[in-house]
Every structure is written in C-alpha cells, then in structure tokens.
Amino acid sequence: MTPPENKNLVEENKELIQEVLKAYPEKSRKKREKHLNVHEENKSDCGVKSNIKSVPGVMTARGCAYAGSKGVVWGPIKDMIHISHGPVGCGYWSWSGRRNYYVGVTGINSFGTMHFTSDFQERDIVFGGDKKLTKLIEELDVLFPLNRGVSIQSECPIGLIGDDIEAVAKKTSKQIGKPVVPLRCEGFRGVSQSLGHHIANDAIRDWIFPEYDKLKKENRLDFEPSPYDVALIGDYNIGGDAWASRMLLEEMGLRVVAQWSGDGTLNELIQGPAAKLVLIHCYRSMNYICRSLEEQYGMPWMEFNFFGPTKIAASLREIAAKFDSKIQENAEKVIAKYTPVMNSVLEKYRPRLEGNTVMLYVGGLRPRHVVPAFEDLGIKVVGTGYEFAHNDDYKRTTHYIDNATIIYDDVTAYEFEEFVKAKKPDLIASGIKEKYVFQKMGLPFRQMHSWDYSEPSDGVQRSGKIRFFSERRKMSLFLA
Numbered sequence: 001m002t003p004p005e006n007k008n009l010v011e012e013n014k015e016l017i018q019e020v021l022k023a024y025p026e027k028s029r030k031k032r033e034k035h036l037n038v039h040e041e042n043k044s045d046c047g048v049k050s051n052i053k054s055v056p057g058v059m060t061a062r063g064c065a066y067a068g069s070k071g072v073v074w075g076p077i078k079d080m081i082h083i084s085h086g087p088v089g090c091g092y093w094s095w096s097g098r099r100n101y102y103v104g105v106t107g108i109n110s111f112g113t114m115h116f117t118s119d120f121q122e123r124d125i126v127f128g129g130d131k132k133l134t135k136l137i138e139e140l141d142v143l144f145p146l147n148r149g150v151s152i153q154s155e156c157p158i159g160l161i162g163d164d165i166e167a168v169a170k171k172t173s174k175q176i177g178k179p180v181v182p183l184r185c186e187g188f189r190g191v192s193q194s195l196g197h198h199i200a201n202d203a204i205r206d207w208i209f210p211e212y213d214k215l216k217k218e219n220r221l222d223f224e225p226s227p228y229d230v231a232l233i234g235d236y237n238i239g240g241d242a243w244a245s246r247m248l249l250e251e252m253g254l255r256v257v258a259q260w261s262g263d264g265t266l267n268e269l270i271q272g273p274a275a276k277l278v279l280i281h282c283y284r285s286m287n288y289i290c291r292s293l294e295e296q297y298g299m300p301w302m303e304f305n306f307f308g309p310t311k312i313a314a315s316l317r318e319i320a321a322k323f324d325s326k327i328q329e330n331a332e333k334v335i336a337k338y339t340p341v342m343n344s345v346l347e348k349y350r351p352r353l354e355g356n357t358v359m360l361y362v363g364g365l366r367p368r369h370v371v372p373a374f375e376d377l378g379i380k381v382v383g384t385g386y387e388f389a390h391n392d393d394y395k396r397t398t399h400y401i402d403n404a405t406i407i408y409d410d411v412t413a414y415e416f417e418e419f420v421k422a423k424k425p426d427l428i429a430s431g432i433k434e435k436y437v438f439q440k441m442g443l444p445f446r447q448m449h450s451w452d453y454s455e456p457s458d459g460v461q462r463s464g465k466i467r468f469f470s471e472r473r474k475m476s477l478f479l480a
Contacts, residue, residue, distance in 0.1 A: 009404040013038040017406070020418045028055050035409040039401050046394040046407040050386070053191040059413035061361070061387050061433045064187030066090055068196020068388075070153040072285055074183065074203075076100035076236050076261040077269065078110040079148040081140050084117045085133060085165065086155025090187070091117045099450050101240045102263040109146045116140065120157055128161060130168050137172040137180060148266040149179035151203075159186035169207075179266065181207045192388035192410075193363075194284065201288035208269045209296065215270070223271050228323060229257045231275035233290065233301075234282035234365075237262025239451045245281060245306055252316060252330040254323075260286065273297045277322050279304050282364045284386075284393055303396075305365075308373025309342035346376065354378030356426040359419065361411055361434065362448045363387040368397040370429070370448070382423050385411050387431075413437070 017036045021029045034049040054060040063071070066084075071094055075082055084091025095115045104110025118136050120129060137150055150172070152165050165182040173180040183203050185196045215221040230249060235242035242262040249256055258264070258272040272278075278290050278301035290301040304319060305311040313335045320331035356379045360367050367384045374381055384401060385408035386393055394407070401407075406419060417437065420428065428438045431449045438445045446452050 037407045039405045041403040048409045050409045051390045063193035065185045065189045065196035066187045068193030069185035069200040073200035078102040078112045079265045081147045082151045087120045090155045141176040151181045156187045194388040197285040205292045229275045231258040231272045231278045233260045234280045234286035305369045308376045350378045357382045358427040359383040359425040361430040368400040371400040
C-alpha cells in the first residue's frame, strides 16, 4: 500500500465524479452519487452504497437471479441435468456462455454443455406447467439414465403464475430415485444475480445437506476421512481455473474432497460437510454456504487468492497455517519450487509494463483479487468496482487498493466511459458488455469474466508458468 502522497489527487477524483454526475437528472444524480467515491487510506470501507436496484433506463452490466443460480452455482455441476424451466430464450441465450470445463462424456455421464428447457408456451402460462415439468423430468431420466439428479431453474413466468415446483420436485424425486432440487430463481427477484447465488446456496443447504446427514446417520457415507481434507468452493473452472487452484492445494499435501462447482459432481456436494476446512475462492457467490457449513457442522472457512506470485505465496502460507507442520513445510517447498519461475517472468515483463495503469470493472472476486497481480507487474490500478457487490465486498477491498483509487458500484456505461476518458488508463480489464466499447476507442482491453477465452489467470501451469503472467504476456504486446 502506498501512503497518501497527494491529497489533491483525492479531491481531483472527487471533482471528476461530480462532473460526470452532472449529466443526470436531479433524482438519478442523487441515486448514483451514493455508488461512486474515491478511496481514502485508512478508511474502513470504500464509502459506496451497494446491492441496490439499478436506476431504470441506465445501461447496467448486471445479470438476474436465474443467471446467478443456474449460470454460476448449479450449472457447472456436471453429472446433474439442469432444467431451464420457462420459455426457451433464457436457457438458449445463456447456453455454454461460461466455459465451465469438465471431465466426462457429454450426454452420457456429464451434461454441463447441454441445454434442457421446458419450452413454456402460452397454454402453459394459462393452465400451468407442473404436469409438463413432471413429464420432462421423467423423460430426461429415461434418455440420460446415468444422470445423478436434476435441478429446476425457474424463469420469470414460473413465479408469476405460481407453479408448485417444490411439489413436483418431491414427487419426481421419488419416481426416479434421485435428488430433484427446485430453485426459485426467477429473474425478477432481487436486484442482480447476487440473489440467485444466495438462492442456490440455500438450495444446497436445504436439499443436499439432508442427504449427507441421512447417509452419515445410517453409516452409508462412502467416505474415508483424512486430516488433510478440504472443500474447494466458489471455483467454477472457467477455462480450467479450478484445476489450477486444485493443483497447488494437492501439491502441498491437501486432499480436495469437494469441488464446488466447476467440474463438480453431486456426490461432491453431498460430501462437502465431511471436509476439515472450506477454502472459498469467489466469496460473493458462495459465502452463504460457507456460513451454513460453519453453523451446522462447525467447519472453519477462509477466502484465498491465487492471482499472481505475491498472493499465491501468501495464500499458501495462510492455508498451511490451518494444518500441521507437514503441510506448512510442503507449502514452503511449493513456494520455493515456483519462485524462480515467478522471478524470471517478472524480470522479463515488468520492465515493459512498469508505470502503466489499469481500470477494473468485474463481478465476484476479481475487482480486488487481481489488484496485487497487476501490482506485481508494476501496473497501477486507478479505478475498480463491482457489478453486484455487497457492503462486505467493499470492506474486503480496502486493503488491496491505493489512496485516491476511484470506486464505482454498478457503474453505468456512461459513467465508466467518462472515467476512462478522464483518467486515460493504459488498459481496461472488464467484461464482454464493455469490451467492444473500449476497443472501438482504441484502448487495450482484457475480458476478465472468461479470461478472454484463453487459459485461466490464477494459479500455475503444470510447467510452472504463472498463469496471470502468461495472460499478461499478450497484454505486454499492447503496452510495451
């Protein structure tokens, strides 16, 4: 962290915010003003309001509750069939958009890249869709007998007409002899995809954990515990990033017994409570289930960060501290193994990137987790913000960012563009909705939601190459 070098920069950025807000009508200006601020060192939070509905009429990058439930949490569970219950569009247009990699044979024992829908029509709105949903689940179980269960992901019309998907879930679960999980994740609920995360977490607690409790009580839990069992949660294997995290954990001697939910299975959901420690990558989307595990089973949990060498080393040591000296020694060996590789990459790319600036705007964990990785390369973050953060996300951000960093919550397309014009960053790191706007402005851009459709940016490769640096190599071609 850098000390407050120049208080004038704080005031300058505050004036910039006020200038940008002038374009709004008075009512909208007052609403948006609460979501924009400049970070001042030693403050306990970033000073912005969050998790509030977007101003009608503005361009927002947020998603809906359905996106948070199916698209983020449940969709990557590979051996379950996930039904988009409602009109065909929601599932079709979000089909395979997240690059959740998995190992398996699609259509046989894995279904992550398949699209299942109840294809609601006008008659289903009028007469209800419970019978149609029941028939759909029965037919899918015949067509795909190796599926381990079904999730029902409700779209907007389901909540509006009041279909009883819970009753259908209980009935069909008995018929097919497998879990059927109903999720009330209609898109109109909540203010963003964040509520969908919460709904999805609660469904795991209410519909999956009872299965664990039942199996444990009947002594039928097919699980041999070890003192080094961990659950890897909130890692969605986008482009293989959960594999990158898992590799480091296993290399230091830990056993990953549950991986939620990228390349995950129903059985891993069930045996999650058997772990000794929960390691959460994306805090925003899965912190709810971590708290449930702590309350119901007494399981400790911690957030980790595998972006860049500084945080990889720090996180490995923090995780190892939860275990015995054997794991702690192994962690140091892993760090020592990769440090020369890290240093060689730094020596190669930092001179080309030193002094450049970047502005971030992403969801989940990235607006704070990638900051130290950019700093490792000599790139300064001059602005950052979240699409669907809560207040605790911004509190967790303060120790990552420097004095005078501009903070923007649920930033509008207009605001972000104006901030970029004023601050003139050398790079924008954001999402697909922002990508082409800034590319047309001639600005280098990295798509952070899907790692720009290449390899992940966290952890290390089997060869030892630091993944974040590998991706920034391409960036250095623009910024050199």
